[in-house]
Amino acid sequence: MTDKELIKKLNNLKNFQPDAASLKSNRDILFAQISNSSTTYNPGPFETFTMNFKNIFSSVYQPVLVMAGIVLFLGGGLIFGHDLINVNPSNSLYIAKVISEQARLGLIFNESAKEKMATDFAASHAQSIADALSSNSNVNSADLNTLSDSFKNEVSVLKTSAKKTAGYVAVKTPVSSSSTDKGDNVLVGIANSGKSDSGISIYNPAAPVANTNVCTSTVTDPSAMLDEAEKMFEAKNYSGAASKLKAVGDVLNK
Amino acid sequence: MSDKPISKLKEKNLFSRLKKKDKDAFIEAYDLYAADINRFIYFKVGSKEEANDLTSIVFLKTWDYVCNNSLVDSRTLRALLYKVARTSIIDYYREHHVVASIDDEENKIDVIDESQDIITQINLNSDVEMIKDKLPEIKAEYREILVMRFVNDLTMDEIADITGKSKVNIRVTIFRALKALKDLIEEKK
Numbered sequence: 001m002t003d004k005e006l007i008k009k010l011n012n013l014k015n016f017q018p019d020a021a022s023l024k025s026n027r028d029i030l031f032a033q034i035s036n037s038s039t040t041y042n043p044g045p046f047e048t049f050t051m052n053f054k055n056i057f058s059s060v061y062q063p064v065l066v067m068a069g070i071v072l073f074l075g076g077g078l079i080f081g082h083d084l085i086n087v088n089p090s091n092s093l094y095i096a097k098v099i100s101e102q103a104r105l106g107l108i109f110n111e112s113a114k115e116k117m118a119t120d121f122a123a124s125h126a127q128s129i130a131d132a133l134s135s136n137s138n139v140n141s142a143d144l145n146t147l148s149d150s151f152k153n154e155v156s157v158l159k160t161s162a163k164k165t166a167g168y169v170a171v172k173t174p175v176s177s178s179s180t181d182k183g184d185n186v187l188v189g190i191a192n193s194g195k196s197d198s199g200i201s202i203y204n205p206a207a208p209v210a211n212t213n214v215c216t217s218t219v220t221d222p223s224a225m226l227d228e229a230e231k232m233f234e235a236k237n238y239s240g241a242a243s244k245l246k247a248v249g250d251v252l253n254k
Numbered sequence: 255m256s257d258k259p260i261s262k263l264k265e266k267n268l269f270s271r272l273k274k275k276d277k278d279a280f281i282e283a284y285d286l287y288a289a290d291i292n293r294f295i296y297f298k299v300g301s302k303e304e305a306n307d308l309t310s311i312v313f314l315k316t317w318d319y320v321c322n323n324s325l326v327d328s329r330t331l332r333a334l335l336y337k338v339a340r341t342s343i344i345d346y347y348r349e350h351h352v353v354a355s356i357d358d359e360e361n362k363i364d365v366i367d368e369s370q371d372i373i374t375q376i377n378l379n380s381d382v383e384m385i386k387d388k389l390p391e392i393k394a395e396y397r398e399i400l401v402m403r404f405v406n407d408l409t410m411d412e413i414a415d416i417t418g419k420s421k422v423n424i425r426v427t428i429f430r431a432l433k434a435l436k437d438l439i440e441e442k443k
Contacts, residue, residue: 001436001439006436006439007404007432009385010385010400010404010405011404011405014293014405018288018289019306023292023309026288026309026310027284027285029310030310030314033314034280034281034317037317043274051271056263059262
């Protein structure tokens with residue numbers, strides 16, 4: 001005989017039913033005995049709800065409860081995060097936006113994609129702070145200080161991101177030339193792979209370099225651009241800082 | 255099986271109401287557990303009449319306990335009822351100096367219910383016969399735990415709470431009890 005068979009035999013004893021009549025008569029006697037010693041307890045709707053909630057909460061296996069909480073947090077961040085996109089930093093819901101972004105970052109496992117998204121978020125934060133300061137004249141000095149600190153933090157985050165993602169960045173910039181080169185393009189290359197800082201090369205096969213009197217090599221180093229934006233911010237040129245940060249975001253995205 | 259969480263919640267709600275000394279909740283508890291408690295007592299004392307009397311005593315004692323205590327030390331209502339049942343049986347034996355149990359030849363187990371069909375009755379009868387013959391031969395501790403676990407479907411946590419032992423200890427005891435019972439049955443064959 002196996003354990004299973006033995007347990008099955010023991011389980012068969014569940015079929016034993018006590019005498020229903022005697023249980024019924026005992027019930028009546030018991031009811032009569034306890035009736036004098038107590039009253040009926042009638043909980044209100046709120047009390048019933050609290051009791052049910054407490055009992056459901058205590059019935060659920062704790063790790064399952066923790067997992068459900070995490071899923072709810074992340075899911076809520078994903079679902080409601082989009083509604084918070086246009087919330088500015090002076091709004092009390094701004095923290096919810098930041099949490100939602102953290103949740104979205106937490107769900108990305110690809111390092112480069114995560115880096116890109118973090119950069120986007122930091123750029124958008126910095127820009128929204130600059131926007132809030134430039135548009136809202138009613139900001140008091142305490143809020144101004146808080147937002148300025150936040151801006152500096154975001155810029156430092158962006159700088160860190162820029163250093164990490166720094167590599168070879170090539171952009172095409174139109175050249176304003178005085179003579180025959182009008183309309184041609186110059187390819188400006190910046191090598192910034194960390195190996196050498198002297199990797200700038202300008203290539204224009206159509207004309208000798210000496211003949212071009214102006215070469216507008218646009219600054220495309222994100223760190224330098226961020227420095228500029230920071231300087232503009234300190235000079236209270238908020239709109240200039242915002243547009244500069246937008247440009248930084250574009251460069252980093254490329 | 256699917257209604258297990260619901261019945262668990264129902265029991266918890268019942269226990270919460272009982273903590274407020276609600277007599278209706280107690281009567282509901284009686285309807286829910288009287289049969290289980292009666293069965294548990296019956297397999298300990300071996301007599302239907304005594305089991306009925308003791309069941310009544312157990313519920314009355316439990317009500318007294320509920321009225322005079324805050325019930326903070328009891329995990330579930332079921333565990334509380336079984337605890338009271340165990341002490342009531344011990345008290346009963348002390349008072350009456352009874353040594354009767356399932357193994358007594360005079361206390362024949364007669365658990366056949368007329369409402370059950372013949373095949374079930376035959377199966378039940380043979381299983382009960384086997385239990386009748388062999389259960390008394392194993393230790394009382396083993397017998398009690400086997401009944402609680404496999405006849406009355408108590409959880410390990412509840413058995414541990416009732417007996418005051420650890421879950422690991424209960425697991426080991428169940429394993430040993432099953433082995434002891436199996437050895438006895440196979441020995442006979």
